[in-house]
Amino acid sequence: MPRAVLIAGTHSGCGKTSLTLGLLRALARRGLRVQPFKSGPDFIDPGLHQAAAGAPSHNLDTWMQPHDALRGLFARHARQADVVLVEGAMGLFDGRSGTDEEGSAAHLAKLLGLPALLVVDARSQARSVSALALGFSRFDSDLRLAGLVLNRVGSARHETLLREALARTPGLPVLGCLARAEAIGLPSRHLGLVTAEDIANGMAGGMAGDASGPERTLDRMLDALADWVEQGMDIPALLDSLPEIDLSGFPDDGAALAAVAGPPVRLAVARDRAFCFCYAENLRLLEAAGAELAFFSPLADAALPEGAQGLYLPGGYPELAARELAANAPMRAAVLEFCRSGRPVWAECGGYMYLLEELADADGAAHPMCGALPGRAVLREKRSALGYRQARTLADGPLGPAGTLLRGHEFHYSEYDGELASPAYALTASDGTQTLDGQAAGNVVGGWFHAHLASNPQAAKAFVQAARNF
Incomplete structure (x- = not known):
């Protein structure tokens, strides 16, 4: 049985991704089979996880995915591992709304029966960290905290003060004290953290605070994070403290994956550094519905x-x-x-922008795109949309009949510039706000909305069947 833990934080930016990546790489260097997961809808962290652990990472989201399907997905991959690390999102208790736990890392930990390892940014505080830790430990009596990892510890004296304060907080062992190490922090851009592909290709400007530039490869960054974690944590002691997870009672997630009868259907799927935000489970559901996936690069290839x-x-x-x-x-x-041939086309966010007539970049320069859908996308300095969405399709199309419901999210800085004559989706946000999104044009559907097909596997079957029927 694997040992497992969810790595959570007090808030975004406290260092949980750096800790997760360093720990994944440190465990992999020991020859352990490590299985990473990511809580929430984020696309970037799973790519970094895979680079660190050498195993694909999967999103687990308690709002987007049915709980049995989520637990089945977790068990299927965890069974092959020695150690399972699940990285949380935002703060431990932050989720879909301010009033309930849906979508939070805490909700996921309880659903899977995992303890949470809490990362605390200890910069500029000493005894106060005890009050913070006490509040987190008592907020939800159904959640077990495995212990604390203190990040951005400034000195040996600072560590002593922190440990003295936390010694008075029973049941919360300090399992690590990580030194301030901004030079090996993850690089970012205004759109968010850079992707694993960008770091590997030397397009991220090297490590944060490092002027050496493109020669700083992704592997070197991950090894540096692993060294940093090794210096601040007793990893064997951490592993010994983690429970073994009995997966025998977890559901089989194959029930919803019965393939549509018929020969395999060849689906072209864009995949390169411009099109790298795709849930692995979406691809698996398409394959289970009878698809044969053929990946291509809109950047480098000349033909589909x-x-x-x-x-x-x-x-x-x-x-x-x-x-x-x-x-x-x-x-x-x-x-x-x-698109003009009548064959089914499904485009999400960046893919939707690619189908429009033009894309205006950060400098205002307009670049021609495919022109399959009218209008253009314009990149803005401020984020245009972020959050969970329930989508209802407004017309019969590749994802099923009008009225098909899907769960997913929006995250984009670009905006649509044009008239939505035939919107694809009616979206409902967590606060009940309703908006129209995207465009539906017969066999083509595109929008800002990112769908998680586990929320409605019938949409995967409909897409494959539409291709088979052509």
């Missing part, structure tokens, strides 16, 4: 995969590659021809 019967354009950062995407005229023409 031969024999493609359907096209899936996930999200990503096309804003940062607009000039290159525009320069690849053969691919833009191929995508436009495919």
Whole structure:
């Protein structure tokens, strides 16, 4: 049975991603089979997890995914591991709203029966950290805290003060004290953390605070984080403190995956550094519905995969590659021809931008895109949308009949500039706010909305069946 823990934080930016990546790499260097997961809808952290652990990371979200499907997904991958690390999102108790636990790391930990390891940013405090830890430990009596990891500890004297204060907080062992190490922090941009692909390709400007630039590879950053964690934690003691998780009572998540009868259907799926935001579970559900996935790069390839019967354009950062995407005229023409052929096309966020007529970058320069849908996308300095969404399709299309319900989220800085003559979705936010999103044009559906197909596996079957019927 694997040992498992959820790594949570008091708030965003406290260091839980750096700790998670360093611990994943440190455990992998010991020869352990490590399985990472990510709480919530985030796309970037799972890519970094995979690079650190050498195993694909999967999103677990207690609002987007049915609970049995979520627990089945967890068990399927955890069974192959020696150690399971689940990284939380935001603060431990932050989720879909301010009034309940849905979507929070705490909710996920309880659903899976995992203890939570709480990361505390100890900068500029000493005894006060005890009050903070006490509040977190008592907020939810059904949640077990495995202990604390204190981050950004400034000196040996600072560590002594922190340990003295926390010695008076029973049941909360200090399992690590991590030194301030801004030089190996994760680089970021205004759109968020940079992706694993960008760091690996030397496009992130090196490690934070490091002027050496592109020669700082992703592996070097991960090894530096592992060294940092090794210096501040007793990893064997941590592992000994973690419980073994009995997975025998977890459900089988295969019940909803019965394939549609018929020969395999070839789906072209965009995948490169401009289109890298895609839930692994979405791809698995498409495969289970009978799809054969053929990946291609809108940046580098001149044509779509031969024999493609359907096209899936996930999200990503096309804003940062607009000039290159525009320069690849053969691919833009191929995508436009495919959309006009009547074969099913599904585009999310970055993929939706790619289907529009133009994309205006941060400098205001306009770049031609595929032109399959009218209007243009314009990159803004301020975030345009963020949060969970329930979507209802407004027309019959590749994802099913009008009225099909899906759960997912929105996160984008770009905005649509044009008239929505035929919107694809009616979206409902966590606070009940309703908006129209995207465009539906017969066989083509696109919008800012990122769907998690586990919320409605029938949509995966509908998409594959639409391709089979063409």
